[in-house]
Amino acid sequence: MIRLCKIFCISVLSFILVSEAYGQARSGPAADADKAFNTFQYTLAAELYKKAYGKIKRNPVEKRRVMFRMAECYTMTGNLKLAKRQYQRLEKINYQKDNPLIFMRLGDIYRIERDYPNALKYYEKYQKAKPEDPRSEGRIESCKVAPEWLNNPTRHEVENFKRFNSPLSDWSPSWGVPNKENQIVFTSSREGSTGKKEDVWSGQSFSDFYVSNKPKSKIVDFPGEWTTPVLLDNAGIINSAANEGESSFNPKGTTIYFTRCLDEKKMVSHCKIYQATKKGRSWSEPELIVLGPDSFDYVHPVISSDELTLYFVSDVTGTLGGYDVWKTTRSKKNKPFETPENLGPNVNSYDHEMFPSLVNDTSLYFASKGHVGLGGYDIFVSHKKGDDWTKAENLKYPINSEADDYGIIFDQSNVLDPISGFPFIEKGFFSSNRAGGRGEDDIWIFKLRPLMFTLSGFVRDSVTRQFVDGATVTITGSNGKTYRTKTDIRGYYNFDKTKIVGNTTYEISVQKTGYYENDNSKGRETTVGLTENKDLKREFIINPIPKEPVVLPDILYDLGKWDLKPQYQDSLMGLYKIMKDNPTLVIELRSHTDIRPIPMTNDTLSQRRAESCVAFLIDSLGVEPQRLVAKGYGERIPRTLMKDVVSRGVPFKKGTVLTPEYIKSLPKNQQEAAHALNRRTEFLILRDDYVPSTKVSDVSQSRVQIMTQKYIPIESKNGETRATAYVNSKTVKFLLQANTDSIYISFEQAMKFLKDAIFTVGDFEAQASAIDEKDGSIINGSIVFFKTLQIGDEVIENVEAKVVKGQKDALIIGRDVFIEEFGSYYLSEKEQKLIFE
Secondary structure, eight states: OHHHHHHHHHHHHHHHHHHHOOOOOOOOTTTTHHHHTTTTOOHHHHHHHHHTTTOOOOOOHHHHHHHHHHHHHHHHTHHHHHHHHHHHHHTTTTTGOOTTHHHHHHHHHHHHTHHHHHHHHHHHHHHHHHHHHHHHHHHHHHHHHHHHHHHHOOOOOEEEOOHHHHOOEEEEEEETTTTTOOOEEHHHHHHTOOOOOOOOTTTOOEEEEEEOOOOOOOOSSSSOOOOOOSSSSSSSSSSSEEEEEEEEEOTSOOOEEEEEETTTTSOOOEEEEEEEEETEEEEOOEEEEOOTTSSOOEEEEETTTTTTTEEEEEOOOSSSSEEEEEEEEEESTOOOOEEEEEETTTTSSSEEEEEEEEETTTTTEEEEESSSSSOOOOOEEEETTTEEEOOOOETTTTTTTSOOOOEEEOSSSOOTTTTTTBBBBEEEEEEEEOOTTSSSSSSEEEEEOOEEEEEEEEEETTTOOOOOOOOOOEEEEEESSSEEEEOOSSSSEETTTTTTTOOOOOEEEOOOOEEEEGGGGEEHHHHHHTOOOOOEEOOEEEEEOSSSOOOOSOOOOTOOOOOGGGGGGGGGHHHHHHHOOOOOOEEEEEEEEOOOOOOHHHHHHHHHHHHHHHIIIIIIIIGGGGGGGEEOOOEEEEEESSSSSEETEEETTOOBOOOOOHHTTTHHHHHHHHHHHHSSEEEEEEOOOOOOOOOOOGGGHHHHHHHHHOEEEEEEEEEEEEEEEEEETTEEEEEEEETTSSEEEEHHHHHHHHHHSSOOGGBOOOOGGBBBTTTBBBBBEEEEEEEEETTTEEEEEEEEEEEETSSSSSSEEEEEHHHHHOOOEEEEEEEEEEEEE
């Protein structure tokens, strides 16, 4: 606090003298104390006022004035405990009627103590007593927001940088060579300074510049290693017998701009800005930079990177408050600076703004006592937009505190945070007299680590609720980067902090053979707007490809008709979405009728209805024809209800099979409801290994040819014929063998299907007895039932096969069985086709 008070003492003193419009002691017991006070010797003045107080007789007005002066001395020297006690005594004797300033002083002290209710009470008292003073408004608002800021700190970490600090005061770091950021110059009143005399105000040495260098080292963490601080200049050129402080350097570090305060024993003592140039290891004699009338202070210089704009602090005529931030420009570096310009109300307040610093010439950081803040001086930032500056923003807690915080610089080197492995978002140095320091004012460091995010979760099967091993989880970020991983045996997946970064939205998808993609296999997570480290979690419950037909929403036709009406086209959109999301699926679209006769056969009607649905999917929605098979089943497959349903007001229980016998057993008024349930359109997933076509011409192939395929490709060699079949929708090569009336599956293929859950224990005739308890293998000769066997476009269900060890072909189908189930055929070895008759 001492260092902050020191440079604006004249304005403060002027306010005090105006407030004490009467009762000034020109002689008497307090004369020496007044002289010391008026020349800023506050430590001495406090002692003299204490002695004078006991000597004042029969003059209560003078006693109260001396008490107030004592309180002000304690405030100026940072002894807030004694200052508070003295102001409270003044309040008890009703001194506020003479000088309401004691209310603001008590409010300031309570705010520094984080006693915001009491601070608010005194600020409101001051506002009522002095409504014309605009300073109370900001202080009142500060008391309202401060508790929230303290309870919700930013993620910045701050700590005292003991390497730079002494038992006295150290403040205002700056980059000695801004281009390299390997040298810091700061101001200090530590022992060993150039001036041998004692500062009559603070009781410390006159302040000088000290320098510390950052040598190359193996330590890559921030702030790294720094040399022991030494005097920037010990030749008496830059560091003199006066007070020097608050420096700014050109990018190469060859020109210094700094504050120097001379002759503090005089009543009117002003601080000015000087500049000097470095030649070799020596500095030139400092030159005064003339910025305005000599009767004002010009302090705290900051030079732009091109050295054509100088920002500084002054109480010159035109300020909004006590001290404001100003700027001045020049056309060339060897030309004088022009008339200064106030930065305006977005930066300056009705109180004091000080200690500006620049980042990239576009962001101005400064300390303010007038803007809404936590306590004494807070650090703010304003950004340049054209010729204007944005409204000042408080850096909040913990960079700011209830004490005085000021003089910030940023380290923009590319140092990695050792915890996250990424560069720090922000880091640097600032000054503060907060608790926990080594001296009165200390240099502190701050750093803001990058946020760390991960994404993990489990993938489960929607039917069995078991974890899914080997599922591929893909994330695609809004930053354009894509990553993939697979789930482990527990169904667990994880993307670490190197994959999940801030301000990014991720689209997540899960793929696994035997499962189809839908909304359950997709998700979205985002780090946009997150202000804390977070482990994102996303669980997936994915749907296995159903082995049974799936009933579509109602598609109603006119009696004996097959035209797909527009109002029922929406019933196919769910299937279309599944096919779009799962481009490897091949679908059989099935149509069923009820048992009642019509002029054409029910098989023909159902086939045409299935074809009309397929035509819509191909012609209107662009599904590849090779992925669709239309099949009409007429009335041959009664519907088995998979859940309780209500049809036309009639309830039907889960498990009901709508056979002709069952329907005839129903009352007449319920039979139509049952018939309506049998009239249905379903889809069955035949395979999931389709390779999407890359040829545009494929889409225009004849749909009739695809749906009514009359041949299958074969491999005919040495009298043996092999082709492709689909067992439970999985591709299998089979041998067509004469003189055999059965179907045989090799032990190896059956085991693979069992491990891949294409077969289950329930598919074996002997159930669990078909599995060897010792090693889990299938017992040779066991009978297994395929749910479906497809060859070409024909699908048969519930197909019996025998497991045979030592069989070379994965599947053998006897010629007699083939003809019985799929029809007669002849072989064209020239065309390598099996052609159905």
